[in-house]
Amino acid sequence: MATASAHLPAVSAQSAVRTGAAVMSLAGLGFVGYAVIFFVRNFTDSFLELGIGSGEVSVGKAQIEQFSPSLYHYISHLHIAVSGFIAAAGLAVACLAWFGVRRGQMWALGTAVAVPVLGLAVALPAHYPWGFDTLGHLGLIYLDTLIFVVGAALAYYGLTRSRAET
Known part of the structure; x- marks a missing residue:
């Protein structure tokens, strides 16, 4: 009896x-x-994060700024800072994968996986108690994380397979 894998093309570890x-x-x-x-x-009238609207926050940019200009500036500075850290983590992951994992470095795979895991482990839990877990808000992150996991699993498979063959 033939197995399902017998009908699939062989994928080399390097590939x-x-x-x-x-x-x-x-x-x-x-x-x-x-x-x-x-x-x-x-910096737009939207002000709030993607997928966060009046259903999650009862006031908008103008109301926050009118209520307390210093609070508005504080929230704005947090948006800027968080976006910088997300971009930095994304760039680090991309570079680790492209220049380390692609060359067969297991440490680069471990680090590339640890960076988003740490970020998501800290950031995601705070979304749920206050109803900020909308699909519009977290959907892109969930999708990107799924794509990342597929890539990491494939790279891990290839790295462990190539080590087993040597």
């Missing part, structure tokens, strides 16, 4: 590593893209 690293790099750049959206919205 899996290169493809996985490329997908991880793309996802890292996706994090940078999300940071750009986050940054730009701070």
Whole structure:
């Protein structure tokens, strides 16, 4: 009896590593893209993060600024700072994947995985108690994380397979 894998084309370990690293790099750049959206919205009338509206926050930019200009500036500075850290993490992940994982460095894979895991482990839990877990707000991050996980799994498969073959 033939197995399902007998009908699938063989994927070389090196091909899996290169493809996985490329997908991880793309996802890292996706994090940078999300940071750009986050940054730009701070300077528009939207002000609040993507996917956060009147259902989650009962006031908008003008009302916050009218209520307390210093609070408005404080929130704005947080938006700018968070977008910078998201972009920096995304760039780090993309570079680690492209220049380290693609060359077969297991430490680069571990670090590239640890960076978004740490960021998401700290950031995501705060979204749920106050209803900021909307699909419009977290959907792009969930999608980008899924893409990243696929790439990381493929790269890990290739790296462990190539080590087992040597």
